Amino acid sequence: MQGTATYRPQKVCLCPFLPAHPLHISTHLYIIQHPAEENKVLRTVPLLAACLPQDKCKVKIGRRFSEERDPELSTVCRKSGTLILYPGAEAANLEEFILDSPVYPSTIIIIDGTWSQAKDIFYKNSLFRHPKQVQLKTSISSQYVIRMQPTNRCLSTLECAAVALSILEKNNYIQETLLRPLQALCSFQLQHGAQIRLSKEHLLKNGLYPKPMPKNKRKLRKMELLMNSVKI
Numbered sequence: 001m002q003g004t005a006t007y008r009p010q011k012v013c014l015c016p017f018l019p020a021h022p023l024h025i026s027t028h029l030y031i032i033q034h035p036a037e038e039n040k041v042l043r044t045v046p047l048l049a050a051c052l053p054q055d056k057c058k059v060k061i062g063r064r065f066s067e068e069r070d071p072e073l074s075t076v077c078r079k080s081g082t083l084i085l086y087p088g089a090e091a092a093n094l095e096e097f098i099l100d101s102p103v104y105p106s107t108i109i110i111i112d113g114t115w116s117q118a119k120d121i122f123y124k125n126s127l128f129r130h131p132k133q134v135q136l137k138t139s140i141s142s143q144y145v146i147r148m149q150p151t152n153r154c155l156s157t158l159e160c161a162a163v164a165l166s167i168l169e170k171n172n173y174i175q176e177t178l179l180r181p182l183q184a185l186c187s188f189q190l191q192h193g194a195q196i197r198l199s200k201e202h203l204l205k206n207g208l209y210p211k212p213m214p215k216n217k218r219k220l221r222k223m224e225l226l227m228n229s230v231k232i
Contacts, residue, residue, distance in 0.1 A: 014047065017184040019177050022053040027108060027168045029161060030076060031059045032121060034113030044158035045112055047181045065125050077130040081106035084131040085164055086122050091135035094167055108164055112157040136163050143183055158182050
């Protein structure tokens with residue numbers, strides 16, 4: 001597997017699990033990727049990009065964005081048809097929002113990074129105040145089992161994009177197609193020694209978390225919220 005994705009030995013190549021041709025979608029997807037994600041081996045964005053047309057999936061790497069640094073992104077953020085996928089009290093449910101929106105969304109922005117990295121990018125870039133903030137209301141559990149998630153409800157960037165695009169395009173086949181290479185990646189890794197990584201929430205609730213509880217009060221409070229299934 002090459003190009004936008006990482007080279008892999010032939011016996012664990014993911015090419016057979018990619019669509020024969022890029023998926024036909026009308027939605028434009030912008031991935032805002034934290035620089036720390038770029039060098040991680042088992043990341044999901046290259047798989048996502050390999051499934052979509054190049055002109056419909058753009059990856060922008062950085063922590064800070066402004067009109068001067070990125071006029072293209074600034075223009076996109078100010079368009080009425082642009083959404084940003086980020087959970088929170090102000091976020092509308094995506095499925096409900098598109099039913100009542102006077103302008104059907106044409107673009108969705110997704111932040112790629114750990115939860116703390118995504119939070120930093122979202123709140124410290126004023127550009128991301130312009131798009132309508134939406135979130136996913138889904139009961140599915142992450143299939144990205146080789147990387148620890150904060151809670152049982154957290155999804156990888158690829159999974160978020162798969163669900164969001166299937167909703168916006170009104171086509172469940174998109175979700176199935178995008179998840180296929182991720183499922184294959186996890187299967188190959190588990191066959192070659194990787195272990196299933198349970199969520200931090202699960203480990204804390206069951207007394208299995210291997211690290212000592214933090215002394216920092218803010219971090220300790222986050223751990224307590226996870227143990228009590230409070231959304232953070």
